Amino acid sequence: MLATPTDPREYSHLEGIKLVASDMDNTLVGSSGELPDAIWETIRALRERGILFVPASGRQVTTLAEMFEPVAAGMPLISANGGLLARDGQILYSVRVHPDIVREVVHIIRDLAHQGVDLGILLIGEKASYTERTDQRFVTEVQRYFHQLEVLEDILDAEDEIVKLAIYSFDGLDQVMPRIQHYDGTHSLIFSADDWVDIQGQNVDKGVALEELQKILGISRDETVVFGDYLNDTELMHAGTHSFAVANAHPDIIKAARYVAPSCEDQGVISVLQQIVAAR
Structure with missing residues (x-):
């Protein structure tokens, strides 16, 4: 309304x-x-x-x-x-995200995907954005917002300073939040839509x-x-x-x-x- x-x-x-x-x-x-x-x-x-x-x-x-x-x-x-x-x-x-946190979150998303959750993660850097999910359905969705998108075999190989981890789930975020909620307080957890959540540095x-x-x-x-x-x-x-x-x-x-x-x-x-x- x-x-x-x-x-x-x-x-x-x-x-x-x-x-x-x-x-x-x-x-x-x-x-x-x-x-x-x-x-x-x-x-x-x-x-x-x-x-x-x-x-x-x-x-x-x-x-x-x-x-x-x-x-x-x-x-x-x-x-x-x-x-x-x-x-x-x-x-x-x-405000950059520490590489250790980037690695942790990527492994969490990979684990959720292995369990059957229909989701993906993007690393948004100072130079470009990166993903390792290659299907056109996902790429089409994220390219609406991230035009300079590079698809990597291993997203952790991105040579860039990362300022945001963007998680998009076709299944909603109910299965995602319990796995990343512990970052709240030490980082900024930001909802940009019902199916997007971002992890960034503290007070971003x-x-x-x-x-x-x-x-x-x-x-x-x-x-x-x-x-x-x-x-x-x-x-x-x-x-x-x-x-x-x-x-x-x-x-x-x-x-x-x-x-x-x-x-x-x-x-x-x-x-x-x-x-x-x-x-x-």
Whole structure:
């Protein structure tokens, strides 16, 4: 059930905005999987007014750079749920997962697969993403989010610094969580959807990465607008004073946000950004 969007008159007065950070899937991007056509002119209009647009996603950084290629120059990219922050190919902030933990988790997933659970794991590194599951059904699913995907015979042979372990299960996560729950507390366990769970370094989230970017740019929470829809956007909602949950968001994100934007299918992020542009 969709939440009721906030009356635009409640946020049409927003002034002094310098930074906009938006989640991607089911927030900016709807069921088509494509960016809204209006995103390009909207980002350019924001820039003309001194406002920087930043994607904040669980996707890998190269995927984001590819998606936003027409306007990517100078655009900071928050990727891997906040595990990696980059701009123009330069890493500004990165939280790596220790190789011992990578090895442990890969062996857990292999064991679950041996028991018949229909799942797979990706290692998201600073350079690319890696998997050892080769069937087209799995590869098609994960390439929606991780375009630069390398298939290895042994995923542990990846020569990269790993910032995220992404587990996808066609059978849901009920059989997965009991095997990885013990990492909670020492690491970040992040649900990006009902069938995706990520293991990352401690205190990794989109909100922390956005705060790092705010420090680098000298921009405050009060000068920041954020958009999100799912549980991995919770901390993002707290990193910007002007927080928007899209109408299709998880109830907990609706509660955490200051405002509700129209749904992703109604291009709610674009609608709000156009209000901000008009106010300048």
